[in-house]
Amino acid sequence: MIRKRKSKIFPMMMIFLLICSVFFSLTGCGKKAETPKAATQTITDDAGRKVTIPKKINKCYYTSPIGMIMVYSLAPDKMAGLSMKLTDSEKKYIPSKYTSLPLLGGLQMNGNINTEQLAKVKPDVIFSIGPDDINKASVSTADKLQQQINIPVVVINSSFEKIDKAYALMGKILGVEDKAKELTNYCTDTVKEVTEATKNIPKEKRANVYYAEGPKGLTTEPSGSSHALVLDMVNGNNVAKVKAKPGSGMSDVSMEQVLSWNPDVILSWGKDDGGASDLIKTSEEWKNINAVKNGKIYEIPSLPFNWFDRPPSVNRYLGLRWLAATLYPDVYKVDMVKEVEKFYSLFYHTNISDNDAKALLNNSVK
Template structure:
């Protein structure tokens, strides 16, 4: 009896080992091995093979940098623009130590040696201009040069939901992408609905003063003055659009002839002419100056109007609509600033912080 029982036990043990070997390789092999890569189609129609899990990434310009920062800051390997101490005030401390690695905007360069050391899994190429064959070839060249997948994303402001959804899926932060895209869509709809019906004769005549002397600008339809167009402001600049970085040169005589009712200018920290325009006799006879309607564009940590032309402009839409048309578009900008900075910049502001950002911006805040 004992021998028979021992034989049965031994038989069952051998049988179980055989079954284990057949189905699982006795633990040495998995049933199926998950792929570590996937092939996607980017917004330029390029097939790009990328890791299935992206832990670290970079970007060719501040436009992409800000989108990634708003979505998944812990996946950033560096900054594509050099942050000043004033800009860092609105960025959590944990990200201050990320290195400046450069970008390709405005004929800039990426520090490829340091970027390779950082070992990003992918690089996002996000630009405000229409996607062309040049966009594709530039991405292909950079990918070949660095041996890092380069993913082209449509950065047009009207494609923000598509861009956020696409990047969010790749980075595994789909819920956050949905939240930010929803904010952007709601803002665009609210602002354009409130301002689109303003008749020509009631539209604010606005001059966008760029540079240290205020004698560079952007025409209507130019990508760098898009926020002004979207709030239905009357851009007085009748100049030819320059591609790329923009900034068409104008003369003082032209500005005097246009005689804008409102001037938007960069502050001194941004290398702008806000103080000069308000105090120089050359500008004194312009309506905007005479009526104290020269406004400094809020600039921290990223400019609300442009440069860089990323999702920071959605807060700019609210600010500019409320500034130009306070009777038509009413909003509590202190509350809006605090909400936006929490959602997009991961920082909680006080009421005083928000008021400081709005100082000189044309809005009266309590």
């Protein structure tokens, strides 16, 4: 009988000791377990919204090509996908590991984000960045998107005068503050150099410029439009006297209006971008305009992203140097080949040759 009782007690004691051992190992020798702090932080975005995001961002997305380009310049390995389809020509200047990311779409020009595919790549945060100033509509869109997909959406103001703050906030969120500072320095130095060089050009010596958009060259942007900002900043005289369209822009004009404005310089998209540069050079309708007669029709460089506009992102800082040197070569002197190579290395993470840079500038400089 005694042996029988011991045989029952012994396994029960072993089970009890095992349970205690596990309990103490989990509770730190009998102390109350501490709940780890959640790995999140709350930031205030540029719309004044309080947004709770993970402290460490592994992947992020963006609602427009403007945001995509900014994230690409800052932290390309954190990109969750592409908001715009890239052509083979554009892909030449971007490493393949980024061009092969899934196309997820964006909200620009009444577009849509593929929320089903977005959920699969699981971004930690989404940046809402548009061409115009932040307003009630953009804030409402960000709130709705955040509620719809249950991913924090951070609104960023990427305007020229606030690029330092935009990069600083995004750099902090993405954990790349040093890179953000490097890019900010380039942008602010560019604005300072170009505006200092061109600010004192007398009105009578400012270039009269027409920005020809579209396949016929008969849509444009007036002074004050976000899509013509580069021209305004170099003190070019934008001849288009039309009302600006918000958002996507592209105000319609007539051939008669362009003839009456008679610009000395025409900026246009190339044929591969659906532009009118070839048409303008050869058409009977355009031949009597000063810019055509004097051969001052310049194709805006556009690979991998347009230097002047569309999308109006940080690519415009290189465009600022290019346009100042093109319109006012006696006032603003810069080795554009070297400048292109520097910019592509710094912002696009690719090293290009002198010949590549010259090809990008073909038909684009004096």
